[in-house]
Amino acid sequence: MTETLKFADLIRALGRGKNGSRSLTREEAQFAMQEIWHQRETQAQLGALLMLMRVKEETAEELAGMAQAVRNELADWAGRPMHIDWPAYAGKRRQPSWYVLAAKALSQNGYPVFMHGGGEHTAGRQYARQACEALGIAVATSWQNAAALSHNHSMVYCPLSSFAPTLSNIIDMKRELGLRSPVNTLVRNLNPTGARVTLQGMFHPSYKTLHHDTAGLLGDARNLVLKGDSGEFEVRPDSTTEVLVHSPHHPERVDIPKRLSQRAVRPNEPNLALLQATWAGESVPEYGVAAIHDTMALALMVADGVSLQEARNKAATLWQQRLITG
Known part of the structure; x- marks a missing residue:
């Protein structure tokens, strides 16, 4: 046809x-x-x-078709097999990028992570690239460079402009058109390296089902979708989080109970220095560590096919081990 x-x-x-x-x-x-x-x-x-x-408004069938076209174009991934595909396009508005610490801890303990992002248009936000550079995470300059880096680094960040410049340019058209396009939605379902576990975070709850259904059509058998802090894949530990799941071992919806009894006071802006200090063990912010633990736990839950409590226990152990392995 x-x-x-x-x-x-x-x-x-x-x-x-x-x-x-x-x-x-x-x-x-x-x-x-x-x-x-x-x-x-x-x-x-x-x-x-x-x-x-x-x-x-785009449909799951449309997003699945577009995502499959991109996956076909990028089927020449020559890097190591990546365990987790982590799209990061929203940027953090107040809290630091705790999800980057979660990803880094997972990657150093046997779960290689491919993180990708772009569309860094909003002033005052902390984007994944900034956090990765501050934390010494490898940042790729091209698709081939990302593959090469992956053999020596367990986590690689690759800007969308470095592996899909046409899509990056379309996202940048928001300045000209004044509106987001379906590509802003699409990029969260790309999984360009064919990673085993796929994650999607978004700000608007109505998009959760759309991403969930798209992942199902694409055959992503271990997929998690949630309304994350500022739209990133990051659990907010001061509120209950509803997660949509594709997994051979879990129901289609899992609720993550809040860890903190009171709503956290939001800082005025995200703090890179606090992110670095937390990774180094020089600071132990209650909210940040709780967000890291539960974000890690979700990924581990579907990656390992275990219960949420088992995954939480393992996340706490792996987080402590970062001081040895990282």
């Missing part, structure tokens, strides 16, 4: 008015992303497609 498709056909399907328009099929969406990836569409066509999808 894709041999006879034209990009204009997709725009027509999306934009034929209230009674005539429809969402794209998964195959059509995959074709659209193939064309976009290779820049075979015009800028007018690209803008039309993105905004029409944005107005009607």
Whole structure:
């Protein structure tokens, strides 16, 4: 079918008015992303497609088709097998990036992490790249460089611009268009290295089911989706967290009880120095350590196929071991 498709056909399907328009099929969406990836569409066509999808809101079938197209393009990963795919695109507004410490601790204890991010548009936010650079985590300059780094580093951060520049440019179009596009949603489901465990965090709860359903269509058998702090995959330990799960060993929904009895006071801005001090054991912030433990525990729960309590116990042990291994 894709041999006879034209990009204009997709725009027509999306934009034929209230009674005539429809969402794209998964195959059509995959074709659209193939064309976009290779820049075979015009800028007018690209803008039309993105905004029409944005107005009607993207579907899981559309996201799965687009994500599959990107995965096909990046199927040449030559790095070590990565255990966890960790998209980090939101940026932290007040709390430091505790999730980066969780990822680093997991990576140094047998769970290699590929973290990717981009769209660093909001002033005052702390993004994954800043935290990774401050913590000495390897930052890749290209897809090939990311693969090479992974053989000597258990955690690699790769900017979207370094492995999918076309998608990065589309995200940057927010400045011009004034709106997010479906690509902002798509990038959380990319899993470009084919990691065994996939994670998605977002700020708006309505997107949880969308990401969950997309992961199911893509066959991501160990997947976690939650409304995380500032939209990152990070548990807030001062409130109960509802998690949607794909796993051979767990129900489709798991609730993470809060660890802290009172709502934490939010700092005015995220503190990189506190993040570094916490990793070094020079500071033990109650909120931060609780967030780290439970974020690690969730990943361990689906990675190891164990109960939440078993995963929490293991997370606490691995967090302590970082002072030895890191």
